[in-house]
Amino acid sequence: MSKFSRRRFVGSAGAIAAGLLGHGCTSTTSEKTTQSINYAAPTTNGLEVNQIRLGFIALTDAAPLIIALEKGFFRKYGLTQVEVVRQASWASTRDNLVRGSAAGGVDGAHILSPMPYLMATGTITSDQPLAMNILARLNVNGQGISLANIYESVGLKSEKLKEEAEQAKSKGPGRKLKVAMTFPGGTHDLWIRYWLAAGGINPDTDVWMFVVPPPQMLANLKTGTMNMLCVGEPWNAQIIRRNVGHSALTTGQLWQDHPEKALAMRADWVNRYPRAAKAMLMAVLEAQIWCDEMANKEEMCQIVSARKYFNVPVKDILERSKGNFDFGNGQVLTNSPYRMKFWQNSASYPYQSHDLWFLIENIRWGYLPADTNTQDLIKQVNREDLWREAAQAIGQEQAIPKSTSRGIETFYDGVQFDPENPTAYLNSLPIKKQRI
Numbered sequence: 001m002s003k004f005s006r007r008r009f010v011g012s013a014g015a016i017a018a019g020l021l022g023h024g025c026t027s028t029t030s031e032k033t034t035q036s037i038n039y040a041a042p043t044t045n046g047l048e049v050n051q052i053r054l055g056f057i058a059l060t061d062a063a064p065l066i067i068a069l070e071k072g073f074f075r076k077y078g079l080t081q082v083e084v085v086r087q088a089s090w091a092s093t094r095d096n097l098v099r100g101s102a103a104g105g106v107d108g109a110h111i112l113s114p115m116p117y118l119m120a121t122g123t124i125t126s127d128q129p130l131a132m133n134i135l136a137r138l139n140v141n142g143q144g145i146s147l148a149n150i151y152e153s154v155g156l157k158s159e160k161l162k163e164e165a166e167q168a169k170s171k172g173p174g175r176k177l178k179v180a181m182t183f184p185g186g187t188h189d190l191w192i193r194y195w196l197a198a199g200g201i202n203p204d205t206d207v208w209m210f211v212v213p214p215p216q217m218l219a220n221l222k223t224g225t226m227n228m229l230c231v232g233e234p235w236n237a238q239i240i241r242r243n244v245g246h247s248a249l250t251t252g253q254l255w256q257d258h259p260e261k262a263l264a265m266r267a268d269w270v271n272r273y274p275r276a277a278k279a280m281l282m283a284v285l286e287a288q289i290w291c292d293e294m295a296n297k298e299e300m301c302q303i304v305s306a307r308k309y310f311n312v313p314v315k316d317i318l319e320r321s322k323g324n325f326d327f328g329n330g331q332v333l334t335n336s337p338y339r340m341k342f343w344q345n346s347a348s349y350p351y352q353s354h355d356l357w358f359l360i361e362n363i364r365w366g367y368l369p370a371d372t373n374t375q376d377l378i379k380q381v382n383r384e385d386l387w388r389e390a391a392q393a394i395g396q397e398q399a400i401p402k403s404t405s406r407g408i409e410t411f412y413d414g415v416q417f418d419p420e421n422p423t424a425y426l427n428s429l430p431i432k433k434q435r436i
Contacts, residue, residue, distance in 0.1 A: 048273040051081035052280060053101040055093050055109035058086060058215050058310040059232040060317055061139040061261045062110040063300055064342055068287035070303050076286075077279035086309065089213035090183035094119065098130055100266060108265035108280075110138060112186035114358040116264040116381050123367060124185070131267035133383045134355070135281050138261040138288070140347040141252035142320070142340025144236030145192055146245045147228040148221060152329045156249045156412065158199030165206045179203070180212040180220065180229040185367040187260055190358070191251050192230035193365060197431040198413045204365070204433060221245050232260075233340065234310065234317040239328075241316055246328035250320075252338030254412050257345050259354040270383070281390035288342040289396075297321050346401055349391075350384050353405035353419040360422045366433035374422075 052074075056062035065084050068074050074082040087093045090112060097119065099105025116132035118124040147154055154160045161177075168177045179196070181189040193203045203209055212220050217231045222244045230251075239245045251258060263284055270277045291300050301317040304310050310317070319326070323339030326332050341347040355378050362368040384404055391400050409417045417425045423436050 045078045045080075047078045047276045047279055049276050050079055051083075052079060052108065052276070053083045053085060053106045055085050055087045055096055055106040055111075056309075057090065057093065057110060057213075058312075059110075059261070060234055060304065060310075060321060060340060061142055061232055061342075062309075063291050063304050064138055064284050064287040065110055065263070066304050066309055067291055067300060068283045071287065071290060073283035073286045073290075074280070077283050079276065079279055079283065082280075090115065090186060091211075094124060097132070097264075097266060098125055098128075100269075107269045108135075108263065111262055111264045112183055112188070113137070113259055113262045113355070114185050114187065114190070114362055115183065116262065117355070117359060117377055118185050118362070118367065120377060120381050121368065121372070132264050132381055133267045133270045133386075134262045134264050134350050134381055135270070135277065135383050136263040136284060136288075136348050136387055137259050137350045137354070138263055138284075138342065138348070140257045140260055140341050140345065141250070141338055142260060143188060143191060143230060143232045143251040145195060145228065145230045145248045145251070146217075146221070146236045146239050147248055148224070148226075148245050149243075149328075151227070151248075152246050154248050155327075155329070155331070156253055158195050158201060158248075160199075161196075162200050165201050169206055176206070176208040177228070178226045179207045179209045180217060180226040180231075181209060182214055182231060183211060185362050185365070187358075188230040188232070190361045190365075191254060192228075194361070194411070195230075195249070195254060197429070198411075198415075200431070202431050218242065218244060233320050234312055237320050237326075238312060238316045240326060243328075247325070248327075250325055250333075250336075250338050252336075255409065256338065257341065257347070259351065259358075260340075262350065267380075270386075278386065278390055278393065281386060282394050285343075285348060285387075285390055285396065286394055288348045292341060292343040292347075294322065343399075346399070346406070349387060349399075349401050350382055351401070351404060351406045352378050352382050352384060353407070353409075355382050356419050356422060357409065357417055360417075360426055363434065363436060364426055364429065364432045370434050370436045 054065055056065055069082055069084050093109050096105035101107045116134050119130045119132050122129035165177050168175050181192055196203045214231050214235055217229050217235045218239055220226050236247050290296055301314045305312055305314045323336040324334050359374045388400050405419050427435055
């Protein structure tokens with residue numbers, strides 16, 4: 001993993017926010033971040049290739065990829081041989097991206113937004129960096145923190161859980177409260193860590209945190225393997241419908257319109273097939289627009305609920321997709337602004353300021369070193385320039401943001417993240433593994 005000085009980190013972080021890296025950045029792949037594979041021969045339909053293999057996890061925010069296939073958006077732009085392949089876990093997604101489609105893996109995937117960065121640094125790929133590109137954000141909002149029913153009084157404020165955590169910890173290391181998330185350093189890990197720490201609970205020392213793949217969350221909560229969890233929909237809604245637990249919150253309450261999943265591709269695939277990459281992105285953007293139309297929600301849920309995709313009842317997906325939340329403890333939100341969004345409010349645009357926050361949080365919890373050069377990483381991974389090209393090509397010029405930064409972000413506890421001064425943000429947080 002490349003190491004950079006603290007001075008370079010602070011300088012680069014500030015430069016991101018000032019410019020935020022400009023609008024015309026291109027991907028730069030270092031010698032360390034290339035794992036090459038052989039790809040298919042070119043086609044004759046104007047694209048370099050018409051086949052793509054994309055991975056997804058059974059979560060509602062994978063809908064744009066599934067809809068792009070099922071509603072013909074990929075085919076519309078000449079991509080006639082697209083496979084959308086279900087993955088067992090985020091670790092499987094990572095491994096299949098490393099393999100690439102030529103070796104039986106995938107070219108790209110619906111993925112936790114921090115993962116392409118953790119792959120590009122070699123952090124989660126056995127110190128073998130793999131160059132990755134984020135082409136779009138797939139959604140904002142739409143995740144949840146759910147707890148077993150015995151903690152039904154715990155809601156948005158995690159302070160109510162502090163005494164329970166302390167009592168459990170005092171009984172010995174093996175008796176700590178058990179907290180599940182889906183991948184270390186991923187969004188679900190970061191949401192529940194933020195929530196616990198905001199209530200004075202250190203996620204590294206006061207509770208026991210471990211990984212459970214999203215489709216296995218319900219069964220593990222039911223058997224008592226865990227006390228609480230963070231996962232995407234539809235699994236929180238299903239936990240409530242099965243009366244196994246309740247939702248403390250939906251993550252839009254932590255940070256309204258927070259970034260969540262991304263469409264990420266192997267960078268060598270994007271570099272080799274730029275026209276196909278643009279066509280794919282155009283198809284996904286159109287699918288995101290379609291998914292965000294309220295009139296399409298029921299059809300969307302019917303499609304993704306199919307056995308080959310999520311294999312869950314439509315009713316477990318539909319209401320929260322519409323913004324209707326039954327938390328299972330008497331709290332109900334109707335037509336909530338915290339619903340999952342795929343296009344509205346610039347949900348699809350991959351703000352570089354959001355990627356900076358993900359990197360800072362991964363530094364906070366020790367997944368990345370404090371001297372990580374965030375500017376260089378974001379230049380390598382974030383391809384917002386391609387997003388702009390695709391948006392313009394489908395007639396969505398008005399949807400293109402004026403800046404690569406969304407500006408200062410405010411969290412539910414009043415803490416603010418200023419991308420112009422990420423060091424101040426991190427150093428202001430009382431619970432963390434490391435400073436910068």
